[in-house]
Amino acid sequence: MVRTVYAPESCLQYLEQYAAQEKFGIGLILGQITESRENVIHLARTPEEKVSDTISEGESLLERVESMAAVSEAWVADHAKHVTRMLPGGMFVLGIFITSEEEIFDNTNASSKVKSVLNYMHKVLNVNPHMYGNCPETNEKLVLHYSNKTVVCKSIEVNSAIKGLGAKPVDWKFTPKECQWQRLDTYYEFDEVYPVLVKKNGISVKDQFQQIVEEAQKALEVSVMFIDGELKDRLDPLDQLVKKKKPKNAKSASTDPPKSMMVSLFVPFESSMPETVEYLECDGSIHFSGVVASSVFLYPKATVKEAEAAVKQDIIRSLASRFTMHCDALIDDNLLPEEKVCFNEPPRRVLIPVGSLYLCDYLFPGEAPAEALLSVRELLDLHVAAAAVLCGAETPADTSEFDALDRDASTEELATPQEASQAMYIIGISVALLVLVVSILVHYYSDIRRAVGNVV
Amino acid sequence: MSPRLKISSHVIERLSKVESDESTGCLYGLMYDGTLLVVGLSLELFEDDKNTYKQLLLNLPTEVELCGVIKFGDSLTMDNQLKDILKDVDITDNPLVIIINKEKDMKAHFLVHDKFEETQYEVLSAAEIQKQFLYVRLNTVLPLRCEATIAGVKNVMQNKRKKIASGQVSFHVQGTSVYMFGVASDVALTGISNDATVSELVDSLSPEQPAKKKKQSSNTVEIVPVNLVMKSTRDILSEKLVKTAVKMMTTQRKPAFCISMPLRVDTLAMIHRSTKLLELYSVLVEATCRALRLLETGLVEQLGQEGIGDGAGLRLPETFHFLPQELGHFLTRVVPKGIPDESMESERRALHELLNLPTDRPLFRRGNAHADNHGGRLINPHEAIPSQPRSDSVVALVRGRYAYHHYLQDGAADDGWGCAYRSMQTIFSWFRYQGYTTVDIPTHRDIQKCLVDIGDKPSSFVGSKQWIGSTEVMFCLETLLGVQSRIIFANTGAEMSLYAPELVHHFQKHGSPIMIGGGVLAHTIIGVDYNPATSEARYLILDPHYTGAEDLTTVVNKGWCGWKNGDFWNKTAHYNLCLPQTKPCV
Secondary structure (H helix, E strand, O other): OOEEEEEEEEHHHHHHHHHHHEEEEEEEEEEEEEOOOEEEEEEEEOOOEOOOOOOOOOOOEEEOOOOHHHHOOOHHHHHHHHHHHOOOOEEEHHHHEEOOOOOOOOOHHHHHHHHHHHHHHHHHHHHHHHHOOOOOOOOEEEEEEEOOOEEOOOOOEEEOOOOOOOOOOEEEEEEOOOOEEEEEEEEEEEEEEEEEEEHHOOOOOHHHHHHHEEEEHHHHHHHHHEEEEEEEOOEEEHHHHOHOOOOOOHHHHHOOOOEEEEEEEEEEEEOOOOOOOOOOOOOOOEEEEEEEEEEEEOOOOOHHHHHHHHHHHHHHHHHHHHHHHHHHHHOOOOOOOOOOEEEEOOEEEEEEEEEEEEEEEEEEEOOOHHHHHHHHHHHEEEEEEEHHHHHHOOOOOOOHHHHHHHHHHHHOOOHHHHHHHHHHHHHHHHHHHHHHHHHHHHHOOHHHHHHHHHHO | OOOOEEEEEEHHHHHHHOOOOOOOEEEEEEHHHHOEEEEEEEEEEOOOOHHHHHHOOOOEEEOEEEEEEEEEEOOOOOOOHHHHHHOOOOOOOOOOEEEEEEOOOOOOOOOEOEEEEEEEEEEHHHHHHHHHEEEEEEEEEEEEEEEEEHHHHHHHHHHHHHHHOOOEEEEEEOOOOOOOOOOOOOOOOOOOOOOOEEEHHHHOOOOOHHHHHHHHOOOOOOOEEEEEEOOOEEEOOOOOOEEEEEEEEEEEEEEEEEEEEEEEEEEEEEEEEEHHHHHHHHHHHHHHHHHHHHHHHHHHHHHOOOOOOOOOOOOEEEEEOOOOOOOOOOOEEEEEEEOOOHHHHHHHHHHHOOOOOOOOOOOHHHHOOOOOOOOOOOOOOOHOOOOOOOOOOEEOOOOOOOEOOOOOHHHHHOOOEEEEEEEEHHHHHHHHOOOOOOOOOHHHHHHHHHHHHHOOOOOOOOOOOOOHHHHHHHHHEEEEEEEEOOEEEEOOOHHHHHHHHHHHHHHHHHHOOOOEOOOOOOOEEEEEEEEEEOEEEHHHHHHHOOOOOHHHHHHHHHOOOEEOOOHOOOOOOOOEEEEEEEOOOO
C-alpha cells in the first residue's frame, strides 16, 4: 500500500510562496505518524547559514544556498535537532522539503545529496535518545519536492544498504480543512532527593541531570496511564472514548472541537536498585522538584496506546531539552561551587500556537516571551504575536521557596544558608564601602594631590 | 450496644495451655458487622517497661488490633497495668476482659460504661475463619536513602508514611484492571463496580468452577496480591497544583555517611470477604504504614547495635510471613538479610513465650515462612483425603508441611531406581519447611556424592542408577543435616503392626516423615492409625513411584497418597524403617 500523508493546504501556499521568491529552498516537514493516518502539521524552512565572521567583523554574511549540492548536511541536521525541542511528544521531524527547479529524484548528484542529508539528520537526531528525535515507528524519512507547481513526495529509508535513493512513492494529499486534534494534558511532578557523592560521581550538573532523566524514563516506561481517571483499552481510538462517555449530547460534541483529556500516570515501584545496603559518604543533598507541563496533540483516531507513547515521549523530551539548554548555557558545570547552596534552574516551557495546536519553546529565568518569538521565527519560520505565547503552563521558581527549602535542609547544625547569605551581605557592604572610598579618592584626587604637593 | 463476640478456636486452645496464673495477657481481634472476632493473644510479662503489645501489633496483619485483656484469677479487680492496656483499646468502645480461674474456667466480659457485663461467645474453627476471611498481601519496593543514623532513618520513614497517607498512592490488584485511588484522584475505584466486595473480586479472579475452588480453599488460606502505584502526575484542575517548573537545589554539608537501599514492603491485611472494595483503600494505606513501622524498628534495632552504629554493617531487612498451625493467624517478622537463624534464637524464644507457643520446635525461622510457590510440587497431599474418624483408634500424622517428591520430577529419568532418593527428598523438604535447615534439597547426584564422601560407597556410585536403602538415608540425613535417625528392622511385613505403637509415638514426638525400604520398594510413611484393642494398624503412605503430573485429584483418588491396611506390606519380605529424630529447639 502506498504511504499516504495528509497536509493542510496552508503548506501548499507556503511552498508556492517560497518557490516564487527563490530559486532553491530546503526545510523540514513536521508531523505525526499514527496507524490510522499520517498528518503533517507544519513546514519550516531551514534558516540561511551564517558564515563564520572571519571575513569582516560585525557583518554577518548569509550564504545563499542555490542548489542541492550547496546544502550543508550538518546545518539541516542542526535545524532538525533544534526544532525537535519545540515539538510536543508524538510529533517528529518527518523529513525534508525542497523547492527547486532542478530535478531531485532523477538527478544522481542531487539524490545522493538528499540521501546524505537524511542520513546525517538521522544520525544527529539519534545522539540523545531522550530527545526522541527520530520517530520510532519508521525507518523512513519523507522528501517532498515542489517544482513547477507540482508536488512529488517520496519515502526514503535511512541508512539502508540499497544503492541509489531507493525511494518509494508517497501519496501526498492537501486537505482544505485543518485536521482536528485531540489534546491530552498533564503535569508530571518530580520530588526526588539524591545524595551528593563527590568521591563517587564527581560533581557535574550534567551528570546529575543525566541520572534524573534516565530515572524518569525508567519510571515512565513502566507507568500506567489513565485518561480522565479511567484505565482505557489500549487499542481503543481516542474519539471512541469521547463518544462512549457522552452518548446523550452527542450533537453538541460533534460540532465542538474535542475537549482536552486529562492524563494521570501511575508509577509502580519496581526498583532497579541492587539488593544490598549501599553505604556512601555524601557531602550534601540534591533536591530535584517541580513539574513538567505536558500537552500533546493526537489525531482523534489515534489509539490510547499511541497517546500513551506520545505523553511519555513528551515528558522525557521536555526534560532532556531543558537540561541540554541549561547545560549549554552553563559556565561552570560544578554542582557545588563556592556557595553552600546552589540552584540550577533550567528554562521553563511555554506554549506557541501553531494552527489549532501548540508547539513549545523554553524561556530561561528572566527571559520575556518575546525571546521565544525569536526562535519561533528563526526555526519554525513563523510569526506569532507575543501575546499569543502561553507562558502560564509552568511558572518560574520562586526564590523564596528555595529559601524555605534551604532552611529545611540545613537545620542540622551544618553550614546554614543564612550564614552564607550573611557573609555575602557583609562582603557586599565591604565592597560597597571600598567603592565609595575609592570614588571619593578619585573625585578629590586633584585636590588631594594639590594638598599633598603643597605640603611637600 | 456491646458487640457480639466470637473467639477463634486457636485462642481457646492456647489459653487452656497457659501454665502460670500470675501473668496477664492481651487479646487481639478485628471487628466486622457488629461482631468482635478474637484471633490472637499474647502474654504480657511487663518486663523492662516496654509495652510488648504495641510492638507485637506491627507483626500482626492489618485490621487485627488490640481488643482486650486476659486476667488469670477469680476476680475482675483490675490493677493499673491492666487498666492502662484497656485504655489503648481503640477498635471498640467496649474492651473485652477474659478471666480464667485455676480450674481453667473461662468467662468473657465486655467493659460497658465502666461496668463488666458477662457475655456469651461463639467459638470459630480455623476452617470457619478461612471461609469468612481472606488476606490481602501488598508488595512494593520503596527506595530508601538517608543518613546512616537512627534519627535519619526515623525521619525518612516518617516522610514515607506521610507520602503513603497523602492520597497520591493507588493500589492495583495484580492480574486485574482494578485500581483503588486515594483522595488525590477524582475516582475511588476503577475496573470493577463501585459496590463490589472483596469476595466478588476473588471470584472474578479465578475462572475455575466454584465447586472445585471450595475444595481447594478448605486447606489453603486465600491471599489476594496487590501492588502499590504512585501517582506521579498532578491533576490540572487540582487546587493544590503548583506549576513551578523543574529545578534543582544542591545543599552542601559536612561529609556524612548515608545509606541507600531498596526497601521491600511486604504486608498482609486480614479482610472479611463481604468488605467493600471501596473500604479497602484505607486498610491498605494502614497496612503499608504498619509495614514501614516494622521495617523501621528492624533498621533502628540494627543501627543501635554495637559495631553497626555507623551504618556500615547494616543489612537489608527481609520480611517473612508465618502461619504456624499452632497459632492460627499470620505473624510477620523482619530479619536482617544474611544473619543465620541460629544466631537469632533468643528473639524467637521470646516470641514463642510471648505467644504461648511450644518451645520444642522452630516456628519462626526463615524456613517456616509461609510460601505460595513450592516449585510446582504438591504440598501435604494427604490433607485432601477425607478423614474417616474411628473412635477406638489413635491416629498420628506427620506434623507440618512437606513436599511430595516422586519419580520423573525435575526432568530426572529415575523411574525404576529413584524411589528411596525421592522419599529422602520428601523427608528433607519436611526439615526445610519446619525451619530446621536452609540447606537445599539434595539431588540424586548430591545424595550419591554424599555417600561416596563419607566412604559408604565407591566413587563409581556417583551417576549410577543404584538403589539406596534406609541406612543410606540415615547416613545422608546425618551428614547433610546433622539429623539422627532411629532404624527399625521388621523381619517380615506381617511384623509391621508390632511397631505401630512406636510409629504413633514417633509422629507425636517428632512428626517427621518415615522412610521405609528393605527387600522391596521404598515408600514414605506419613501417618499411622492404630487400634490398641485389636492391634490393627493402617498406614498413611506417600508413594514415590508416581510418574504423573502434579495433580492432587489423581494423587489422592488413585491412592498414590492414601491409607493402606496391614496387607500392604509383603508378608515374606523384610523391612527397614528410618525414623528421623528432632531435637528440641526454636
